[in-house]
Structures are given as C-alpha cells and as structure tokens.
Amino acid sequence: CHTLQFIGRVTLITIVTTGGVFYYITQKDRHPGQQLPHDPSKKNLVVVGSGWGSTAFLKNLDTSDYNVTVISPHNFFLFTPLLPSVAVGTLATNSILQPIRYLTRHKNRKVTVIEAEAKSVDPIAKTITFADETEVQGEVSSTTIPFDYLVYAVGAQTQTFGIPGVKEHASFMKEIQDAEKFKRRFMDCVESAGFPGQSEEEINRLLHMVVVGGGPTGIEVSGELHDFLEDDLKSWYPELSSKIKITLIEALPSVLPMFSRELIDYTVSTFKESKIDILTGTMVKEIKEKSIVLQMPDKSIKEVPVGLVVWAGGNKARDVSVNLMSRLPDAQKNKRGITVDDHLRMAGTDGSIFALGDCTSSQYAPTAQVASQQGAYLARMFRQFAKRDALLEQISAARHEGKSTESLEKQFTKAENLRPFHYSHQGSLAYIGSEKAIADLEFFHHKFASGGVATFLFWRSAYLSTLFSLRNRVLVATDWLKVKLFGRDLVRD
Ligand code: FAD
C-alpha cells in the first residue's frame, strides 16, 4: 500500500513538473519581448519567400546586424514533406503550417513581414516591386522598395510542359491550397459516384484516380490515397470502395530515379500488393474534363476515363524569377533557374543578390534539405559580411586618425575569405503507403538502403523532429493519434 502511494506521488509530481515546464516553454514562446528598432545606419536586407530556404536563413541570421524585411505571399512556412498527408486528411492543414511571425518576432532586431507577391526585381537599381494580391486590400497594394542585399528564395512552380488541360483539370500538390482542393475534389468524386441512378461506367470513371509523375511527390500521394481507401473508405463506403482505382503514370522507364534500384523494386512490389497500377514509359498528352489522353510505350494513343487527376510533373522557374533572369541575359542563360556561384551569389550581379533553393539551377536536387542548408550557410555568410563591414569602417576611422591599420587589415582579409557552400547529403526518405517508407541513407560515407514498417517509424520520427516548432510537433503527433483512434475525416468542405 505504501509502495503504491509512493509510486502515485512520484507519478503526480512528474506529471505536474513536466506540465509546468511545458507550460513555461510555450508561454515564453507566445509572448516575445521587445525588439530593437530598425537602425538607419544598418544595411537593408530583403528576404523574398517564407519557405525552406528563407526560414532556415532567418532562423540562423543575427538580425542585430541588418534591417530585415521579409516579403512572401503567404504569411507562413509550409512543411512540404507532409503535404500529401494533409491531402487525404491524415493531418489537419494548420498542423504543418507555422506563421512566419512566430519566428521573426523572436529575433533580436525587428523584422518587417509583408504579405505580398514579389512582381519584379531590378538588379541594377537594387529595388524590388511587390503587390498584395489577397482578397482584401488597402488603399495601397503595390510598392517598390530599395535593398542593399536581397536573399531570393521564391521556390519553383509546377512544370506542366504546356500540356493541354493540365492547369484547367488537374490538381497540383505544391501549396497548401492544392492539398485542400485535392481532398475536396476527391470526396466530391466519391459522393457523386454514390448519387442514385449513376451508371456503372460513370461510377468507374468517377472513382478512377490518376496520379501523374513517378517522382517522390507522385509516389507519396498514391501511397496516402491508398491508405485513405484501405483505412477509412472501405468502412464508410462499402458499396463504392472496391471500385476505387489508383493509377500512377510515369513517362520514364522507372519511378523514383533518385532512389537505389532495390528501393525502386520494393516500391513497385508494394504498389502491386496495394493494387496501385503503375504505368511507366507512358506519357500524358492531354487532360480533358473527364478523361486523360496517354501515349503508351508502343506509341499508341489511349484515352482513359478519370474522376480526378493529380499532376506531380516536377518543377519550373516562377515568372518573377524568369523576369529577373531576363534582366541579366549574359550571365543567366539556364532556363531551369537562377545561376549562382559557390557562395550563392547570383551570376551577373555585384554580389548584392543571393539566390537559394528551388529557384536556382545547380548541381543539387531541388529539395528541402538543400534549401535549408543553403539558408543556414547564407546566414553565416551574412554574419561574416557584418564583421567585414564593421572592420572596413574601423580601418577608415583609423586611417582618418592616422593610426596603424595593419592588424585591422589582417582581420579584414580573413573576413573577406568566404567559404563556399558545401552540401552534406543526409539521405532520401519517402512514404509509400501501407505504413511503409523507403530510405536511402548515408552514415559516415556508407550507403544504406532500407524499406518497410521500421523505416516508416524512422520516417515519422525524422519528420516529427524536423518540424518547425514544438507547436507543430504537438499538432502533428496529436493528428496521428486522432487518425489511429477515430480515422480520417470524410467531410467535404
Ligand atoms: P519553398 O519552400 O517552395 O518556398 C518558396 C517561398 O516563396 C514560399 O514561401 C512562397 O510562398 C514564396 N513565394 C512564391 N512566389 C513568391 C513571390 N512572387 N514573391 C515572394 N515570395 C514568393 N524535399 C525534401 O528534401 N524532402 C522531402 O520529403 C520533400 N517532400 C516534398 C513533398 C512535396 C509534396 C513537395 C511539393 C516538395 C517536397 N520536397 C521535399 C521539396 C521541398 O519542398 C523543396 O525543395 C523546398 O520547398 C525548396 O525550398 P525553397 O525555399 O526553395 O522554396
């Protein structure tokens, strides 16, 4: 009896203490203190975008050295790796979003956040023009501001190759709105298939879900769709669920070219078990309202009825980036994205514009890993720039006073010596459905490939720990638990 009382007390004290610490951390986070105001003697640094590259940069930047302004059409950071989970309702929308002010309000010096879309950048005059394109606008909704430094990380848009009907009839999987639109359309197809009097042919059309693109986005969307079907739709739509068909279409001979052969084979066999059809060597030629036109491996053309098409055909440069590159035609010849040097300086500029992440064309894959490492690297560079600029001022003051500048000049030379960006690949991970994931990892220069349920647990824990904040981690973990207990939400909002 005494032992039980003792255990009870210890448990209670542990719960109260943990709760107290948790409460203290969250409350401290919720009420950021005073920030230094902008200082006219500091350089103006404009950060464009609030994605992986920009947020890694802002997280690591010492803002006391600069007057920082962030411009992005979204006032939040989106954790893209879990976007397909939002598309099928495994996670709630807000669980993978983090308002950018939750980051900027904790910085030493004030950071101005402007919800607007960059329209053009003038690399010669060093100005940026941006506009508020949201539903509600004030009297002023477009303006131009100057910058001393520009950190440009607007990401990329979905590549459609100008294929007819893609923009009009397919859903994308890049922005948070894409995931929401996909879920709405998917549930709409299922509910419409259940409408009384629907012919068998029409039911089969409405329930045919096609995913275009066998890159990681397409694979993850197919896997998540399969889970939704198996875990939830089979229970709530027993008369329709067996008719739902998922087809993945890929133009190349194989899916997931960036993964090792054994993981590609593992994914293909898992999809086979999950009854997801993979059509490789098959090119989408057109998407119509109710069908998709395919060029089959033998070059024959086939038109297949579809209810919903998800387009995950890769990346292309955003219009604002194309416009910026066109202003420096001699240095910016690569149509895929902005050309930068080893220090992420945009080629053709005087070193005041830096570009990172998916908006650049480099030897690196367009991944979050690359963008965030580039952001962190650039923040270190900016610390060095601030040091260099301060030394320059000290040298000029010393010269003015007739003092020796030798030691300062040595320090300046050291500060001028900038290390190039070095990418450290941590491996590739992807979810393939049925609580299985694949991972190509590298430990101490040794490659290691794994796939299955254990890798799925690793995938979850890796992404849970990479999430932006404690708030996101709690929300995502709670969503996973909620889905285990109650299943996914079927509401079509
Ligand atoms: P983004 O993160 O796309 O950020 C661009 C920012 O610019 C956004 O805030 C956007 O709102 C803003 N912006 C856009 N236009 C303008 C404008 N005109 N003016 C101002 N701001 C603008 N990578 C991985 O490494 N691992 C993964 O598991 C993974 N999973 C993914 C899953 C999905 C579904 C997708 C779509 C991508 C995934 N990626 C993954 C790739 C990864 O998301 C990108 O490589 C990464 O987002 C690139 O970061 P970025 O900062 O360059 O661009």
Ligand code: NAI
């Ligand atoms: P992707 O470029 O990797 O794949 C697009 C695929 O679509 C290509 O294989 C292409 O052949 C195919 N395609 C294009 N047009 C087609 C057509 N008309 N018909 C049939 N197939 C067509 O694009 P994705 O998957 O969106 O990924 C973009 C980037 O984001 C990649 O660098 C990827 O590594 C990264 N990413 C990483 C993830 C992860 O690590 N888990 C998850 C999602 C994206």
